[in-house]
Amino acid sequence: MKAKTIKGNSLKEIESAFNNAISDGFKPTLAVIFLSVAQDREAICRLLEKHEIDIFGSTTAGEFIDGEIGEESVAMMLLDISHDHYKLVHLETGSSQTLAVAKSIGQQGLETFSNPAFIIASGGISTDGEMIVRGIEEAVGPKVTIFGGLAGDDFKMSGTYVFTNRHYSINGLVVIILDEDKINVKGLASSGWEPVGTVRTITKSEGNVVYTIDDQPALDVVIKYMGINKNLDEWKDVIMNVGSEFPMQIQRENAEPVIRAPLFANKEDRSLVCAGSVPQGSKVRFSLPPDDSVIDKVVDECETVKDKELNEAEAMIMFSCKARHLSLGPMVSEEIDRVKNVWNAPMIGFFSYGEMGKATKGKHEFHNNTCSLVVLSEKK
Structure with missing residues (x-):
């Protein structure tokens, strides 16, 4: 697996950065896109669809690929992961309950891989994130690996979206289902409050x-x-x-x-x-709210994950609560950079309205005011 990250403030800037990223022959199969609701997500998706790239996308309350946090911008991670190692799923909630939709996603995971892991983004301001985790657990079991976040909308609180290929305004769920027999999926969720x-x-x-x-x-x-x-x-x-x-x-x-x-x-x-x-x-x-000591705690917990679970990473995705950004202020940039430097791998992230991940002393579950990090690498 190889990953590259790019960012920009307009379609033109993203197109230029994308063309530069693939100029050396790099052929991504999957794009993770975190962007402001102010951006033209349809046009950005069409750019990638010309290259037959699968899309996992979410609107945000701020996005980043490093400690420089974007405002009304676009952050993107391009991955050349094998199609055999993942499946992209999207479902609109519609009249169905979130629990039922999430259970369906869990069932699709089991039908695809014997050991599935899930990276999720959810649209909808009033979505109950707990029901997402519970639904997948009902299908797969309590030890299932789940990371993700609830989409944002620049803190307007008027409408959040997730999107994928040819579906640009989904108020449901978009999910990357990974084969844990082929891909290491590790991480943590840390708060500090x-x-x-x-x-x-x-x-x-x-x-x-x-x-x-x-x-x-x-x-x-x-x-x-x-x-x-x-x-x-x-x-x-x-x-x-x-x-x-x-x-x-x-x-x-x-x-x-x-x-x-x-x-x-x-x-x-x-x-x-x-x-x-x-x-x-x-x-x-x-x-x-936490003080700057919470950053040391998050970094220490990341070091523990690195030492005990996954020494080398090829890609990192962070879902950090918007409330955490408001509380930590400029210090949140330090947190992002220091976490990235633990593995020194390409990272993308956004500020969310709720997070899914594994606490240090617990299972994968739904959180608020938390920094949730998922670290990926192909098994050798």
């Missing part, structure tokens, strides 16, 4: 919608917790702040807490819509 304050109870919720916390409207609770007196007409700013600075941590027995961040609120019933499920009855604590 620390719990603070008293334990609270989710007293009413349904799926990823939280209605009350300690029998109080959920939006009122987070506004009070933040110590502000915001007019509810400014609810979007409130959610932006609580999502990036004070996400909820669901407490679990015999497992690390899992973070859930609100994506937006309903002013009428003052509920919160999160990126993943928050079961009724859950015990939660709010969080404090």
Whole structure:
């Protein structure tokens, strides 16, 4: 497997970079494209389709191939991976539930490879990422390898998309199914947010919608917790702040807490819509954002993965939460560069609205406010 990364701020710049990348005879079979909703994804896809390249694409809330973070730009990774080692799948959610669609993808994985791994991007602002992981697990089993992220839209919160060949506006899922008997698929999901304050109870919720916390409207609770007196007409700013600075941590027995961040609120019933499920009855604590020490933790965990699981990488894909970007600020560029330097391999990534990956002490699951990294190499 060989990988090259390119980036640009327009179709013209991407076309020039692409032509330069293939000028030495490099013939990619698969392109990973992370781009702003402001870009013409159809035109960029047509450029690649002329060369019969498969496309795994997602809109973003910021994209990168190194520590220089793009704004309303395009980042692309070109891979020459064998067609026998992967399958590209896309399904629109339509009237079907996310759980059922994800289970179908898991079944396709098993029909294609005896040991499938999944890299996923999901469109749809209110998609419950937990259902994606659960659906694939129901089909494949609890030890299945899953990495990915929920698409972004430059933090406009109006419409996110994933796309692939000749399908440019998919509100469902696009998936790279990899043959783990042929491809090493390793990685980690790391957060760094620390719990603070008293334990609270989710007293009413349904799926990823939280209605009350300690029998109080959920939006009122987070506004009070933040110590502000915001007019509810400014609810979007409130959610932006609580999502990036004070996400909820669901407490679990015999497992690390899992973070859930609100994506937006309903002013009428003052509920919160999160990126993943928050079961009724859950015990939660709010969080404090990490300081620069969290970067050292992420890098140390990457070094552990390198030493114990995969010493050499040929490609790296990062799904990093937009809330993490807002909280860490300029330090997030340092995190990206330092993680890339652990393996010194081509890397692409984007800022997402939810992440899938493997915690250091757990299985592959859905996260918020997390940096999820997947590292790939062909088995020799």
